[in-house]
Amino acid sequence: MALDDRKLDVLRAIVEDYVATQEPVGSKSLVERHQLGVSPATVRNDMAVLEDEGYIRQPHTSAGRVPTDRGYRLFVDRLSTVKPLSPAERRAIERFLVGAVDLDDVVHRTVRLLAQITRQVAVVQYPSLARSTVRHLELVPISTTRLMVVMIANTGRVEQRQVELPAPLDESQVTTLRRLTNEKLCGSKLSDTPPLVQALVDEAPQELRAATVALSTVLLETLVERHEERVALAGTANLTRGGLLDFQGSLRPILEALEEEVILLKLIGEVEPITRVRIGDENEIDNLRGTSIVSTGYGPGVTIVGGLGVLGPTRMDYPGTIATVRAVARYVGEMLAQN
Amino acid sequence: MALDDRKLDVLRAIVEDYVATQEPVGSKSLVERHQLGVSPATVRNDMAVLEDEGYIRQPHTSAGRVPTDRGYRLFVDRLSTVKPLSPAERRAIERFLVGAVDLDDVVHRTVRLLAQITRQVAVVQYPSLARSTVRHLELVPISTTRLMVVMIANTGRVEQRQVELPAPLDESQVTTLRRLTNEKLCGSKLSDTPPLVQALVDEAPQELRAATVALSTVLLETLVERHEERVALAGTANLTRGGLLDFQGSLRPILEALEEEVILLKLIGEVEPITRVRIGDENEIDNLRGTSIVSTGYGPGVTIVGGLGVLGPTRMDYPGTIATVRAVARYVGEMLAQN
DNA sequence: ACTGGCACTCGCTACAGTCGAGTGCCAAAG
DNA sequence: CTTTGGCACTCGACTGTAGCGAGTGCCAGT
Numbered sequence A, B: 001m002a003l004d005d006r007k008l009d010v011l012r013a014i015v016e017d018y019v020a021t022q023e024p025v026g027s028k029s030l031v032e033r034h035q036l037g038v039s040p041a042t043v044r045n046d047m048a049v050l051e052d053e054g055y056i057r058q059p060h061t062s063a064g065r066v067p068t069d070r071g072y073r074l075f076v077d078r079l080s081t082v083k084p085l086s087p088a089e090r091r092a093i094e095r096f097l098v099g100a101v102d103l104d105d106v107v108h109r110t111v112r113l114l115a116q117i118t119r120q121v122a123v124v125q126y127p128s129l130a131r132s133t134v135r136h137l138e139l140v141p142i143s144t145t146r147l148m149v150v151m152i153a154n155t156g157r158v159e160q161r162q163v164e165l166p167a168p169l170d171e172s173q174v175t176t177l178r179r180l181t182n183e184k185l186c187g188s189k190l191s192d193t194p195p196l197v198q199a200l201v202d203e204a205p206q207e208l209r210a211a212t213v214a215l216s217t218v219l220l221e222t223l224v225e226r227h228e229e230r231v232a233l234a235g236t237a238n239l240t241r242g243g244l245l246d247f248q249g250s251l252r253p254i255l256e257a258l259e260e261e262v263i264l265l266k267l268i269g270e271v272e273p274i275t276r277v278r279i280g281d282e283n284e285i286d287n288l289r290g291t292s293i294v295s296t297g298y299g300p301g302v303t304i305v306g307g308l309g310v311l312g313p314t315r316m317d318y319p320g321t322i323a324t325v326r327a328v329a330r331y332v333g334e335m336l337a338q339n
Numbered sequence C: 001a002c003t004g005g006c007a008c009t010c011g012c013t014a015c016a017g018t019c020g021a022g023t024g025c026c027a028a029a030g
Numbered sequence D: 001c002t003t004t005g006g007c008a009c010t011c012g013a014c015t016g017t018a019g020c021g022a023g024t025g026c027c028a029g030t
Helices: A005-021 A027-033 A040-052 A069-079 A087-097 A103-118 A171-185 A190-203 A206-225 A236-240 A252-258 A261-268 A318-337 B005-021 B027-033 B040-052 B069-079 B087-097 B103-118 B171-185 B190-203 B206-225 B236-240 B252-258 B261-268 B318-337
Strands: A121-125 A134-143 A146-153 A158-164 A231-234 A276-279 A291-298 A306-313 B121-125 B134-143 B146-153 B158-164 B231-234 B276-279 B291-298 B306-313
Touching: A005 A027, A005 A040, A005 A069, A027 A040, A069 A276, A069 A318, A087 A103, A087 A318, A103 A121, A103 A231, A103 A306, A103 A318, A121 A236, A121 A261, A134 A171, A134 B134, A134 B146, A146 A206, A146 B134, A146 B146, A158 A206, A158 B158, A171 A190, A171 A206, A190 A206, A231 A261, A236 A252, A236 B252, A252 A261, A252 B236, A261 A291, A261 A306, A291 A318, A306 A318, B005 B027, B005 B040, B005 B069, B027 B040, B069 B276, B069 B318, B087 B103, B087 B318, B103 B121, B103 B231, B103 B306, B103 B318, B121 B236, B121 B261, B134 B171, B146 B206, B158 B206, B171 B190, B171 B206, B190 B206, B231 B261, B236 B252, B252 B261, B261 B291, B261 B306, B291 B318, B306 B318
Parallel strands: none
Antiparallel strands: A121 A231, A121 A306, A134 A146, A146 A158, A276 A291, A291 A306, B121 B231, B121 B306, B134 B146, B146 B158, B276 B291, B291 B306
């Protein structure tokens, strides 16, 4: 049976009430709180249909109805209207982000801000190295056989790593090496570096050949393969809101999942600027079924350099959360564009 | 009334049993599990005294006894013997830390290791900048009026910050400025830099005067005053062990406290190599009364460059935790000494 | 197609009763 | 003076019963 407009209205009302009260909602209280223009009995019939179709369910035989993941999905896709942020919220975002002093600062402020406004767990990915270009490579001698390589990306990220040289280099050799690497790599996207690094080795003068080999290993390993991506997390305390009613009582698996950077990256490591909503079981991570995740990409201008998002109970205020996540992503993009 | 040896034995037995079972311990089960050589009635008398003195208490009138903070304190100070780590644990520590590739890596591995072994929340402070010396200062031109300052400390930490110049500088001027700053600051302790930075400004050639002023502001602000200290955290999921029996049911305040870097620093920002144990109410942070914290300093050789520690329920295995924290600190020190 | 009425379900709360671990006290023994 | 066995008492945990009420499904009537 198809769902007519009124049934959709009923579903919307159920979602809204349940999100607000956190209690299963019955037919009577529904008609009281919303102008549906029909009697409780009619609503009950509609509810029976909605339940048959899998959009809502009863926790116990004689209790009210609760939306299912499928119900939330329908709500998000077709029933909710975007809720614009209040001017106060906009101002709060701006005030909070202005004054950030370096990339670390921007990311930390953003993640805290997001957690605070949405009152949920917030995750922000650092600008992805894969999508950055090399601004400068610095080689700092630590001893005659040891260099510290510092890479500065155009997104403001700075990565460092030590490299053990097979043979000692003197000051002028380091200078040459520094010039060569910078000439070769500056301005290129990190994901494009492997062939360039190889060319660097091939073209190096004989005396620097061994050193460039060592250097190239470290460059490839650190900048392309390894932990490459970083994330910041905030607002875990918000998981305890709703006194363990959400998350069926056990925060354990959620906290465990949140400790894994890899998992966080999967959640919010967006490539597209699209805002994505994952509801309950739609989630790929087993530990996080039972939670919903709203994520989006951000970046200066139209290009995307990283993702951010929030995680909360499936019973969350989707319109509000989506609006906030988008707004914060836009502001962060503007912040980055200024550098 | 003074506590004779047997009363101390009884206290020790109570602490051990309670830590193991997590249930109030009664006189009968005590004599069953320990060879005290006396009857339950005698133990009861001793318990009454211990309770008068404030070392133990009854949750309910007709329940067994539970140690108080004061009881744990006495236990830690006088009754517990250091529990040496098993060879397996030692090997696990070594295996886990070997292969760390840069400072970030060392810190992350350490904090996860600590959380895993103790099965509690672990906190590790990055080597304090105040206790580091400057190894190198790099100035990277981003535009003609903008520099990125990258400071590399001897502990491996790298901090960066952008500085807006009052007037454009050309390449050679930047080189001069770089040479001057490095000559002045390299090798000196960060806490000693303020006068040196001032001298740098005073001695700068006329044409670079304005630039050094801008630079000095940023240097002082970033490297000395600002977020200077960083910490890593892991194992929050361990808070949920013991199914909310610890922490009287609410993780909220604890998670909130753990989100504040300032608070974490207070907890483990040790200056001395002494291992410190804070039990329950001894804690200065209100949100964390009800938890215990074991912390110690670490560093290469005898000097201390940072702190690390764990946080758990007052009902924790103190001897084991203390031994682990110390061992991990020692290994981290050795790792750092190798750089 | 909608509505009012009605019987039914079932979780929640309150209350009473039982059980048992553990205590405090006391008088007797060492 | 310390230790011990005995004993009455306390009180939380658990169990079973009963009443309440929100909510449902169904059905007959409009």
